[in-house]
Amino acid sequence: TQLLEQSPQFLSIQEGENLTVYCNSSSVFSSLQWYRQEPGEGPVLLVTVVTGGEVKKLKRLTFQFGDARKDSSLHITAAQPGDTGLYLCAGHTTSGTYKYIFGTGTRLKVLA
Amino acid sequence: EAQVTQNPRYLITVTGKKLTVTCSQNMNHEYMSWYRQDPGLGLRQIYYSMNVEVTDKGDVPEGYKVSRKEKRNFPLILESPSPNQTSLYFCASSSGAISYEQYFGPGTRLTVT
Numbered sequence: 227t228q229l230l231e232q233s234p235q236f237l238s239i240q241e242g243e244n245l246t247v248y249c250n251s252s253s254v255f256s257s258l259q260w261y262r263q264e265p266g267e268g269p270v271l272l273v274t275v276v277t278g279g280e281v282k283k284l285k286r287l288t289f290q291f292g293d294a295r296k297d298s299s300l301h302i303t304a305a306q307p308g309d310t311g312l313y314l315c316a317g318h319t320t321s322g323t324y325k326y327i328f329g330t331g332t333r334l335k336v337l338a
Numbered sequence: 339e340a341q342v343t344q345n346p347r348y349l350i351t352v353t354g355k356k357l358t359v360t361c362s363q364n365m366n367h368e369y370m371s372w373y374r375q376d377p378g379l380g381l382r383q384i385y386y387s388m389n390v391e392v393t394d395k396g397d398v399p400e401g402y403k404v405s406r407k408e409k410r411n412f413p414l415i416l417e418s419p420s421p422n423q424t425s426l427y428f429c430a431s432s433s434g435a436i437s438y439e440q441y442f443g444p445g446t447r448l449t450v451t
Binding site: 232257259266267268269270271274314316318323324325326327328329330331 | 445
C-alpha cells in the first residue's frame with residue numbers, strides 16, 4: 227500500500243511566523259496536489275505540481291515538488307489567521323488512472 | 339455555477355438498511371471519485387470512474403458499490419451498512435486536464451448505528 231506521510235500533524239503559530247509542511251513517500255507520483263479544507267466543507271485545490279524540482283508560488287505560499295517526485299513541501303511566509311485550516315497533500319499514483327493517495331493532513335492554527 | 343453536489347448532507351441510519359448517497363457534477367467532467375475521511379486516516383479513495391460505465395476500485399472498496407450510467411452522476415451505494423462505515427464521505431470530479439485536478443463536493447456525514 228502506498229503511503230503519503232505528512233508532518234507535522236498539528237501546528238499552532240503566531241501571526242507573522244513562517245512555517246513549512248512536509249509530504250513524503252517512498253513512491254513516485256506522476257503529480258502531486260495540495261488542498262486546503264475548512265470545517266464542514268470539501269477540500270479546495272491550491273496547486274498541482276508535476277515536474278520534479280518544480281516550485282510554484284501562490285501569494286505567500288510556496289510549493290515544491292522533490293526532484294525524484296516522491297516528496298513535496300508547502301512553505302507559508304508571514305502566516306495570517308486566514309491561513310488557518312487543514313492542509314492536505316495528494317499524490318496521483320499512476321498515470322492513466324484516477325487513483326489518488328492523500329496524506330493524513332496538517333491542521334494549522336494561526337493566532338492573531 | 340460550477341459545482342459538485344451531494345445528497346443527503348447528513349444521514350443517520352441503522353445497520354443493514356441499504357442506502358444511496360448521490361453525487362452530481364455540472365462541469366461535464368469525465369472523472370469522478372468517492373472518498374471517505376476519518377480522523378487520523380485522512381481521505382481514502384473508495385471507488386473512481388474514468389468514464390460512463392467504467393469504474394474501478396480505490397484503496398477501501400469493501401462494503402461499497404458504485405455505478406456510472408450517465409456522465410454527471412456517480413452514486414455511492416451501501417448495500418448493508420455497518421457501524422465501521424460511519425464516516426464523512428466526499429465525491430470529487432475532474433476533467434482529467436492538468437494532471438486530474440479534483441473538485442470536491444460539500445460532504446455527506448453518515449452515521450450507522
